[in-house]
Amino acid sequence: MLSVRGLSKTFGPKRVLDGVDLDLATGESLVVIGGSGTGKSVLLRCILGLETPDAGEILWRDRPLAEGRAEFMDEFGMLFQNAALFDSLPVWRNVAFRLLRQMPKARARDIAVEKLARVGLGPEVADLYPAELSGGMRKRAGLARAIAADPRVIFFDEPTTGLDPIRAATINELIRGIVDETGATAITITHDMSSVRAIADRVALLDRGRLRWQGTVAQMDTAQDDYLRDFIAGRARPMARGPALDLAPDPTLGRE
Amino acid sequence: MKPVRLTGRAAIGLTRMIGRVTIFAGRGLARVGAHPSELARQMLHIGWLSLPVVGLTALFTGAALALQIHSGGERFQAGDVVPAIVAIGMARELGPVLGGLMVAARVASAIAAELGTMRVTEQIDALVTLSTDPIGWLVSPRLWAGVLCVPVLVGVGDIIGIMGGWIIGVQALGFNSTTYLANSWAYLESWDVVSGLIKGAFFGLIVALAGCWFGMRAGGGAAGVGRATTNAVVAASVGILAANFALTGLFF
Numbered sequence: 001m002l003s004v005r006g007l008s009k010t011f012g013p014k015r016v017l018d019g020v021d022l023d024l025a026t027g028e029s030l031v032v033i034g035g036s037g038t039g040k041s042v043l044l045r046c047i048l049g050l051e052t053p054d055a056g057e058i059l060w061r062d063r064p065l066a067e068g069r070a071e072f073m074d075e076f077g078m079l080f081q082n083a084a085l086f087d088s089l090p091v092w093r094n095v096a097f098r099l100l101r102q103m104p105k106a107r108a109r110d111i112a113v114e115k116l117a118r119v120g121l122g123p124e125v126a127d128l129y130p131a132e133l134s135g136g137m138r139k140r141a142g143l144a145r146a147i148a149a150d151p152r153v154i155f156f157d158e159p160t161t162g163l164d165p166i167r168a169a170t171i172n173e174l175i176r177g178i179v180d181e182t183g184a185t186a187i188t189i190t191h192d193m194s195s196v197r198a199i200a201d202r203v204a205l206l207d208r209g210r211l212r213w214q215g216t217v218a219q220m221d222t223a224q225d226d227y228l229r230d231f232i233a234g235r236a237r238p239m240a241r242g243p244a245l246d247l248a249p250d251p252t253l254g255r256e
Numbered sequence: 257m258k259p260v261r262l263t264g265r266a267a268i269g270l271t272r273m274i275g276r277v278t279i280f281a282g283r284g285l286a287r288v289g290a291h292p293s294e295l296a297r298q299m300l301h302i303g304w305l306s307l308p309v310v311g312l313t314a315l316f317t318g319a320a321l322a323l324q325i326h327s328g329g330e331r332f333q334a335g336d337v338v339p340a341i342v343a344i345g346m347a348r349e350l351g352p353v354l355g356g357l358m359v360a361a362r363v364a365s366a367i368a369a370e371l372g373t374m375r376v377t378e379q380i381d382a383l384v385t386l387s388t389d390p391i392g393w394l395v396s397p398r399l400w401a402g403v404l405c406v407p408v409l410v411g412v413g414d415i416i417g418i419m420g421g422w423i424i425g426v427q428a429l430g431f432n433s434t435t436y437l438a439n440s441w442a443y444l445e446s447w448d449v450v451s452g453l454i455k456g457a458f459f460g461l462i463v464a465l466a467g468c469w470f471g472m473r474a475g476g477g478a479a480g481v482g483r484a485t486t487n488a489v490v491a492a493s494v495g496i497l498a499a500n501f502a503l504t505g506l507f508f
Contacts, residue, residue, distance in 0.1 A: 045381075048381075048384065048385060049384070050381055050384060070387065073384075073385065073386075073387045074387055076385060077385070078382070078385040080378045080381070080382055081378070082377060082378065084377060084378040084379045084381065084382040085379075085382075086374075086379055086382070087373075087374075087379070088370075097386050097388075098386050098387065145386075155385075
């Protein structure tokens with residue numbers, strides 16, 4: 001359904017994406033993991049047309065995405081890292097933003113309240129402004145906005161960042177539930193391994209602008225790739241993986 | 257050769273910048289009527305809510321101008337020209353320029369801060385993902401609100417400024433109320449007022465354009481938004497003064 005071919009992007013001297021290839025089947029949930037600054041967000045931004053790639057192409061339904069971007073966007077929803085709700089609009093107008101162009105206000109509001117209920121927010125939230133919501137509620141409202149128009153493709157940008165473990169687990173469950181219910185194709189970028197296990201059909205590891213590894217969650221747990229194993233276990237590695245550092249404990253520490 | 261090269265490079269950079277700003281403004285103005293509800297909201301913010309600050313500025317300026325003209329005019333027995341000079345000065349110059357500068361301080365900063373915050377919190381990216389053109393939704397209503405509202409503010413400011421001069425003239429300088437008002441209108445030509453209103457439309461565009469341009473390009477978190485706000489106010493203020501000189505030369 002969505003394919004990325006040889007995608008490259010450079011900012012000044014830094015090559016952020018270096019020939020990335022990806023394929024997503026309809027209804028598949030792909031989770032892209034990788035350290036900070038490895039190009040995960042830039043990958044999403046290139047697909048959305050928010051950045052212009054230096055090389056490569058993106059295909060949607062076997063056609064260059066650039067030729068049918070408006071059509072793609074009409075079937076697209078996204079949950080941003082900090083929800084990116086519009087501060088000047090009440091929550092229901094945020095959720096119904098796209099719907100208000102397609103139907104009468106009352107109908108759009110009804111759907112917004114229904115979508116808010118789907119993510120566990122009551123109708124009393126509808127008339128609040130984003131500044132009046134907690135971080136977790138903002139994420140949920142952002143999720144409601146992402147699914148308001150029943151999109152066929154949904155992107156989740158670090159959906160659990162800044163949330164406590166219980167709220168993060170709730171968001172993960174919601175995302176998985178929504179993807180299963182709607183059959184939408186999803187790309188999630190995250191550092192959070194609990195999100196990976198809850199959301200992913202397939203996992204892709206991005207490292208220094210390249211796709212280093214990809215496979216299912218079960219394959220991920222038995223993979224032999226050192227970097228992937230360290231990433232999963234949350235083990236410290238030498239920054240930028242240059243010359244190896246001696247990470248053995250300093251024998252002088254702890255002595256009286 | 258180095259100074260020549262540097263001058264050339266600066267000139268090319270300036271030309272390129274002017275071109276980009278012009279295209280940006282053109283795209284914004286071309287989307288007229290795309291979102292009427294947003295235009296109404298911006299007209300409320302830029303026009304109606306600027307009325308107190310523009311009105312007070314005009315009132316004190318008109319009053320101070322009356323005192324100055326009376327004091328200066330007395331040196332050559334021309335104190336009677338106060339009503340006419342206040343009216344012409346407010347309509348042609350002080351109403352549009354000071355009104356524009358006050359709107360610049362209040363509105364350019366607010367637009368740059370709002371759009372800059374939207375930029376750094378990904379709200380502008382969110383608009384794109386919701387199939388909404390940020391230029392049509394954010395920039396166009398603000399540009400048109402500036403163009404439409406600032407002339408109205410200037411017109412109201414002209415009246416309040418003349419009233420400020422009248423209050424001082426009658427209460428402190430010994431003018432007869434009826435004579436003061438009659439002299440104010442007697443020497444005022446319609447072009448004095450119309451030229452000031454046209455200036456107001458240009459100044460409104462400059463203010464909104466500076467706020468939108470710097471706000472939409474903000475980056476680097478809170479510090480970036482702060483820089484965008486400062487740059488917008490500076491650019492709008494200098495732009496108003498430069499445009500005022502150019503328009504005055506063109507009109508008179």
